[in-house]
Amino acid sequence: xxxxxxxxxxxxxxxxxxxxxxxxxxxxxxxxxxxxxxxxxxxxxxxxxxxxxxxxxxxxxxxxxxxxxxxxxxxxxxxxxxxxxxxxxxxxxxxxxxxxxxxxxxxxxxxxxxxxxxxxxxxxxxxxxxxxxxxx
Numbered sequence: 053x054x055x056x057x058x059x060x061x062x063x064x065x066x067x068x069x070x071x072x073x074x075x076x077x078x079x080x081x082x083x084x085x086x087x088x089x090x091x092x093x094x095x096x097x098x099x100x101x102x103x104x105x106x107x108x109x110x111x112x113x114x115x116x117x118x119x120x121x122x123x124x125x126x127x128x129x130x131x132x133x134x135x136x137x138x139x140x141x142x143x144x145x146x147x148x149x150x151x152x153x154x155x156x157x158x159x160x161x162x163x164x165x166x167x168x169x170x171x172x173x174x175x176x177x178x179x180x181x182x183x184x185x186x187x188x
Contacts, residue, residue, distance in 0.1 A: 065078060065079055114152040117155045118151060120155075128165075140155060
């Protein structure tokens, strides 16, 4: 942002496209110090595309939404994390909608999804017995 370096701690992995090329990262990005975190929050610069720069908290909120939606897709469709992310990216590209906007819209409609009582009973059993598997 305007040439100012903000040190961050990155806990992430690399995203690859179908041809094996690196296309980005995903994970958690945390300001390395309070001073840097505060200065990152207080600076919002206009980017060339007209969007305001994101502070760390906004980035984490957006990423959290995407992760929750990925989790729902993983459960509903029995996908792994990468497949769920690929599905979101595909819908984002096909609908020409930013990924976090799409994820926010999907999350807002979770209550519209009818989960059959049998599915909830199965999940209840998993939740209520998970501690037993961890003791073995």
